[in-house]
Amino acid sequence: MPWNDQKGGGGGPWGSGGGSNGDNNSPWGRPQGGGNQGEDLEDQLRKVQERFKGAWGGGRGGSGGSGGGGKGLGIAGIFLLIGALAVAWIATGVVVVDAGQQAAVFQFGKWQRNLPAGIHIHLPQPIESHQLIEVEAQQEVQIGNSADQSLMLTSDENIADVRFSVIWKVSTENPQDYILNVANPEATVQMVAESVMREVVGRSELQRVITTERAEVARQVQELTQNLLDQYGAGVEIIEINIARGDPPAPVIQAFNDVNVAEQDAQQLINQATRYANQIVPEARGEASIILEAAQAYKAQVIAEATGEASRFLQILAEYAQAPTVTTERLYLDTWSRILSRTQNTVLDNDSGAVPYLPLENTNRRPTAN
Known part of the structure; x- marks a missing residue:
């Protein structure tokens, strides 16, 4: 190895520090006991740098190695560096x-x-x-915090103050569209949702927006917003539309409340009138039915009596044709019998030779109607 100095006086791997006792040199080339004590720290650092340069094929070998050994280690280092760079490049995949x-x-x-x-x-x-x-993180966009966004015109020409929020996330089916087609997803969702809300409110009456049909309005807005974003290829999925507020504007809310009270009073009166009509109409129909039935009965009675009188007259006429004198006298007597039965008069016929008799007990008798 380049650091294995075989010469006499060579010490540790960082070079000899001089002196006669090489076995007692420290790793920094300074003898532990005497010798070259005045060498400063800068010289030591300079020597260390030179040793490193030589180890990586720096062109000048140190005192403890040959030039060929330094060159060989430099080529290996290059291959190691190339391998490390190759691994780092592959790791980017x-x-x-x-x-x-x-x-x-x-x-x-x-x-x-x-x-x-x-x-x-x-x-x-x-x-x-x-x-x-x-693709799973949910985000929320608030719409209607300013008057420019919240004030909307309804189909019955009223103004509604609508504030709502949009809960959305990246679509799991086409997340690449979220990267490629939309520069500012939050602003896009806000503008599309606001436009759709104005469209739905514009087709609805104010009473629908502020009362029980608010959930239906939110459902329509969610469906239309999702369809429009799909047409844009935004890669956004609308999870929910929450309408936080749907009221008339503050300057006219008192007047609107008065109108609502008046409408409720009018509806109450209409309900009372309807209830009275439901009560009186059946009674009137029942009375009318009774009158009609009585008229039908009277009609049948009159017709029956007329038919009977006509039949009786025809029968008397037939008898009269057979015996006119007897029939005439009988009619005469019957007629006077009916007439006198209704009066309190008493008639005495002196020519018949009857004894005059006055029934006083019958003088106060009231006539009976036939």
Whole structure:
């Protein structure tokens, strides 16, 4: 070896320090007991540097080795350096993908494939390179913090103050689009979601936006936003739309509340009128049905009586045709019988020879209607 000095007086691997006793030299070439005590530290450092230069083929060998041995170690060092550089170059093609990540591999800048979680190898740089993408991390964009963003016009020409947030993440199906097609993903999601919200609110009435149909509005916004981002190839997945606020603007909220109260009062009166109508209409229909049935009964009665009188008249007419005198007298007597039965008069016929009799107990009798 170059440091193995076989000459007499050679000491440690850093050269001899002089003196007659070489076996007692220290590693820095300084004798432990006497000899060359005035040599300073700078000279020692200079000698160490020269020894290193010689060991790596620096062209000048030290006092303890030949020129051929120094040259051989320099070539080996070069090969070791080349090997280390080769290993470092190959290591640029090793990628470790953590859980919740994907790695997009590019060949000379052109996307080739995506790598799932795990340890993978691709061609070293600059042939192929990779970029890690967080595909499971959720991000949130707040929209409506300013009046320019929150004030929206509804279909019934009212103004709604809408504030909402968008929960999104990188798409696991096409994460490379997130890198290649979108320069500012957060701003893109914000502008698209705000535009879609204005469209949905513009097609809806104010009452829908601020009351029970708010969840339906959020669902429509999420669906339309996702479709629009897919058309752009943004590589973004919309997870949820949360509408934090949907109210009239602050300057008109009192008037809006008054209108709501008036509408509620009007609806209450309408409900009362409807309830009264539901009560009175069936009663009126029942009374009308009773009247109609009574009229039908009276009609049938009148017709039956008329038919009976006509039949009786025809029968009397037939009897009259057979015996006119007897029939006429019988009709005469029957008629007076009906008339006199309704009066309180008592008629005495002196010509018949009957004894006059006045039934006083019947004088106060009231007539009965037939």
